[in-house]
Amino acid sequence: VQVLESGGGLVQPGESLRLSCSASGFTFSSHAMSWVRQAPGKGLEWVSAISTTGATTYYTDSVKGRFTISRDNSKNTLYLQMNSLRAEDTALYYCANDIRDGNNYGWFDPWGQGTLVTVSS
Protein backbone atom coordinates (compact mmCIF):
# COMPACT_ATOMS: atom_id res chain seq x y z
CA VAL A 1 0.00 0.00 0.00
CA GLN A 2 1.53 3.29 -1.06
CA VAL A 3 0.53 6.86 -1.72
CA LEU A 4 2.78 9.42 -3.39
CA GLU A 5 2.08 13.14 -3.38
CA SER A 6 3.28 15.67 -5.92
CA GLY A 7 2.59 19.17 -7.15
CA GLY A 8 3.88 21.30 -4.31
CA GLY A 9 6.03 24.38 -4.84
CA LEU A 10 6.58 28.05 -4.12
CA VAL A 11 3.74 30.38 -5.07
CA GLN A 12 2.77 33.95 -4.29
CA PRO A 13 -0.26 34.85 -2.17
CA GLY A 14 -3.44 34.69 -4.22
CA GLU A 15 -2.08 32.15 -6.67
CA SER A 16 -3.24 28.57 -7.27
CA LEU A 17 -1.70 25.11 -7.09
CA ARG A 18 -2.98 21.59 -7.70
CA LEU A 19 -1.68 18.71 -5.64
CA SER A 20 -1.89 15.10 -6.79
CA CYS A 21 -1.68 11.84 -4.88
CA SER A 22 -1.04 8.63 -6.76
CA ALA A 23 -2.16 5.48 -4.96
CA SER A 24 -1.10 1.88 -5.42
CA GLY A 25 -1.28 -1.46 -3.66
CA PHE A 26 -4.93 -1.22 -2.67
CA THR A 27 -8.33 -0.79 -4.29
CA PHE A 28 -8.31 2.99 -4.45
CA SER A 29 -11.96 3.27 -5.48
CA SER A 30 -13.04 1.44 -2.30
CA HIS A 31 -11.41 3.85 0.17
CA ALA A 32 -12.26 7.34 1.33
CA MET A 33 -9.25 9.64 1.16
CA SER A 34 -8.08 12.73 2.97
CA TRP A 35 -5.53 15.52 2.86
CA VAL A 36 -3.75 16.47 6.08
CA ARG A 37 -1.21 19.27 6.38
CA GLN A 38 1.57 20.21 8.75
CA ALA A 39 2.97 23.73 8.91
CA PRO A 40 6.73 23.90 9.52
CA GLY A 41 7.47 22.94 13.11
CA LYS A 42 3.76 22.62 13.94
CA GLY A 43 1.21 19.88 14.51
CA LEU A 44 -1.11 18.03 12.18
CA GLU A 45 -4.22 19.63 10.67
CA TRP A 46 -6.87 17.73 8.72
CA VAL A 47 -7.78 19.68 5.57
CA SER A 48 -10.27 17.76 3.45
CA ALA A 49 -11.81 14.35 2.77
CA ILE A 50 -13.67 12.71 -0.08
CA SER A 51 -15.92 9.69 -0.30
CA THR A 52 -15.18 6.64 -2.41
CA THR A 53 -17.14 7.87 -5.42
CA GLY A 54 -16.28 11.52 -4.98
CA ALA A 55 -19.91 12.43 -4.40
CA THR A 56 -19.33 13.72 -0.87
CA THR A 57 -16.59 16.08 0.25
CA TYR A 58 -15.62 17.67 3.55
CA TYR A 59 -13.40 20.65 4.37
CA THR A 60 -11.99 22.42 7.35
CA ASP A 61 -13.43 25.93 7.66
CA SER A 62 -10.23 27.76 6.82
CA VAL A 63 -10.10 26.31 3.28
CA LYS A 64 -13.81 26.20 2.40
CA GLY A 65 -14.48 28.05 -0.83
CA ARG A 66 -10.77 28.07 -1.74
CA PHE A 67 -9.78 24.38 -1.92
CA THR A 68 -11.47 21.60 -3.88
CA ILE A 69 -10.81 17.92 -3.33
CA SER A 70 -11.50 15.46 -6.13
CA ARG A 71 -10.52 12.00 -7.30
CA ASP A 72 -10.19 10.01 -10.48
CA ASN A 73 -10.75 6.37 -9.64
CA SER A 74 -9.77 5.30 -13.17
CA LYS A 75 -6.32 6.78 -12.53
CA ASN A 76 -6.05 5.89 -8.82
CA THR A 77 -5.36 9.54 -8.15
CA LEU A 78 -6.51 12.07 -5.55
CA TYR A 79 -6.31 15.81 -6.12
CA LEU A 80 -6.41 19.02 -4.14
CA GLN A 81 -7.02 22.20 -6.11
CA MET A 82 -5.88 25.12 -4.00
CA ASN A 83 -6.93 28.63 -5.02
CA SER A 84 -6.43 32.04 -3.41
CA LEU A 85 -3.49 30.70 -1.44
CA ARG A 86 -2.43 32.48 1.73
CA ALA A 87 0.78 32.52 3.73
CA GLU A 88 -0.96 30.44 6.42
CA ASP A 89 -1.48 27.64 3.87
CA THR A 90 2.29 27.05 3.87
CA ALA A 91 2.72 23.44 4.96
CA LEU A 92 3.68 19.92 4.06
CA TYR A 93 0.57 18.35 2.57
CA TYR A 94 0.00 14.65 3.14
CA CYS A 95 -2.34 12.34 1.33
CA ALA A 96 -3.83 9.75 3.66
CA ASN A 97 -5.81 6.59 3.11
CA ASP A 98 -8.29 5.23 5.64
CA ILE A 99 -7.43 1.65 6.54
CA ARG A 100 -11.04 0.49 6.12
CA ASP A 101 -13.03 -0.08 2.96
CA GLY A 102 -15.97 2.14 2.30
CA ASN A 103 -16.83 5.65 3.39
CA ASN A 104 -14.93 5.61 6.66
CA TYR A 105 -12.91 8.58 7.77
CA GLY A 106 -10.26 8.78 10.39
CA TRP A 107 -7.88 5.87 10.63
CA PHE A 108 -5.09 7.05 8.35
CA ASP A 109 -2.44 4.61 7.23
CA PRO A 110 -0.24 4.75 5.31
CA TRP A 111 0.65 8.36 4.69
CA GLY A 112 2.71 9.60 1.78
CA GLN A 113 5.97 11.49 2.20
CA GLY A 114 4.16 14.78 1.68
CA THR A 115 4.54 17.61 -0.78
CA LEU A 116 5.64 21.05 0.40
CA VAL A 117 3.57 24.11 -0.42
CA THR A 118 5.16 27.47 0.30
CA VAL A 119 3.12 30.65 -0.09
CA SER A 120 5.32 33.71 0.00
CA SER A 121 5.90 36.93 -1.87
Place this chain on the structure above:
Amino acid sequence: DIQMTQSPSSVSASVGDRVTITCRASQSITSRLAWYQQKPGKAPKLLIYDASNLQSGVPSRFSGSGSGTDFTLTISSLQPEDFATYYCQQAKSFPLTFGGGTKVEIK
Protein backbone atom coordinates in the same frame (compact mmCIF):
# COMPACT_ATOMS: atom_id res chain seq x y z
CA ASP B 1 -15.55 21.65 16.45
CA ILE B 2 -14.20 19.05 18.87
CA GLN B 3 -11.02 20.22 20.57
CA MET B 4 -8.39 17.63 21.46
CA THR B 5 -6.01 18.42 24.31
CA GLN B 6 -2.92 16.32 24.94
CA SER B 7 -0.79 16.26 28.04
CA PRO B 8 2.00 16.56 28.71
CA SER B 9 3.32 18.49 25.71
CA SER B 10 6.68 16.85 26.27
CA VAL B 11 8.10 14.13 28.49
CA SER B 12 11.65 13.05 29.20
CA ALA B 13 12.07 9.35 29.79
CA SER B 14 14.69 6.62 29.79
CA VAL B 15 14.83 3.38 27.85
CA GLY B 16 12.73 0.84 29.71
CA ASP B 17 10.43 3.42 31.32
CA ARG B 18 6.66 3.21 31.20
CA VAL B 19 5.26 6.29 29.49
CA THR B 20 1.65 7.45 29.55
CA ILE B 21 0.21 10.20 27.36
CA THR B 22 -3.25 11.62 27.91
CA CYS B 23 -5.71 13.02 25.40
CA ARG B 24 -8.95 14.77 26.34
CA ALA B 25 -11.79 15.61 23.96
CA SER B 26 -13.99 18.66 24.46
CA GLN B 27 -17.07 16.45 24.10
CA SER B 28 -17.75 12.74 23.95
CA ILE B 29 -16.24 10.98 20.97
CA THR B 30 -17.20 7.49 22.22
CA SER B 31 -14.20 5.37 21.11
CA ARG B 32 -13.50 7.26 17.88
CA LEU B 33 -9.88 8.01 18.64
CA ALA B 34 -6.58 7.25 16.93
CA TRP B 35 -2.96 7.63 18.02
CA TYR B 36 -0.09 8.39 15.63
CA GLN B 37 3.67 8.40 16.00
CA GLN B 38 5.78 10.85 14.01
CA LYS B 39 9.55 10.83 13.86
CA PRO B 40 11.50 13.90 12.65
CA GLY B 41 11.31 14.30 8.88
CA LYS B 42 8.93 11.37 8.51
CA ALA B 43 5.22 10.95 7.90
CA PRO B 44 2.96 10.01 10.81
CA LYS B 45 2.31 6.33 11.45
CA LEU B 46 -0.94 4.91 12.81
CA LEU B 47 -0.44 3.09 16.12
CA ILE B 48 -3.90 2.70 17.63
CA TYR B 49 -7.41 3.11 16.23
CA ASP B 50 -10.84 3.00 17.82
CA ALA B 51 -9.14 3.94 21.10
CA SER B 52 -7.66 0.52 21.86
CA ASN B 53 -7.07 -1.44 18.66
CA LEU B 54 -3.43 -2.01 17.75
CA GLN B 55 -2.68 -1.37 14.09
CA SER B 56 -1.09 -4.30 12.29
CA GLY B 57 2.67 -4.42 12.71
CA VAL B 58 2.78 -2.12 15.75
CA PRO B 59 4.66 -3.58 18.74
CA SER B 60 2.54 -4.79 21.64
CA ARG B 61 4.29 -2.44 24.09
CA PHE B 62 1.93 0.21 22.72
CA SER B 63 -1.60 0.20 24.10
CA GLY B 64 -4.54 2.56 24.15
CA SER B 65 -7.49 2.92 26.46
CA GLY B 66 -10.40 5.19 27.24
CA SER B 67 -13.79 6.21 25.94
CA GLY B 68 -15.99 9.26 26.00
CA THR B 69 -13.67 12.20 26.61
CA ASP B 70 -10.56 10.76 28.27
CA PHE B 71 -7.98 8.57 26.58
CA THR B 72 -4.47 7.31 27.21
CA LEU B 73 -1.62 5.95 25.15
CA THR B 74 0.81 3.80 27.12
CA ILE B 75 4.23 2.61 26.09
CA SER B 76 4.98 -0.18 28.55
CA SER B 77 8.76 -0.26 28.13
CA LEU B 78 10.23 2.60 26.12
CA GLN B 79 12.62 1.57 23.36
CA PRO B 80 15.20 3.77 21.56
CA GLU B 81 13.06 3.81 18.41
CA ASP B 82 10.07 5.17 20.35
CA PHE B 83 11.51 8.64 20.82
CA ALA B 84 9.15 10.66 18.67
CA THR B 85 6.11 12.93 18.77
CA TYR B 86 2.72 11.36 19.39
CA TYR B 87 -0.63 12.76 18.28
CA CYS B 88 -4.19 11.82 19.11
CA GLN B 89 -6.98 12.42 16.59
CA GLN B 90 -10.75 12.21 16.85
CA ALA B 91 -12.88 10.71 14.10
CA LYS B 92 -16.29 11.26 15.67
CA SER B 93 -17.25 14.24 13.52
CA PHE B 94 -15.97 16.66 10.92
CA PRO B 95 -13.72 18.55 11.03
CA LEU B 96 -11.44 15.75 12.12
CA THR B 97 -9.09 17.22 14.72
CA PHE B 98 -5.71 16.36 16.19
CA GLY B 99 -4.21 17.02 19.57
CA GLY B 100 -1.22 19.33 19.79
CA GLY B 101 1.26 16.50 20.15
CA THR B 102 3.46 15.05 22.88
CA LYS B 103 7.18 14.88 22.30
CA VAL B 104 8.89 11.94 24.00
CA GLU B 105 12.51 12.82 24.56
CA ILE B 106 15.52 10.97 25.86
CA LYS B 107 16.29 11.63 29.52
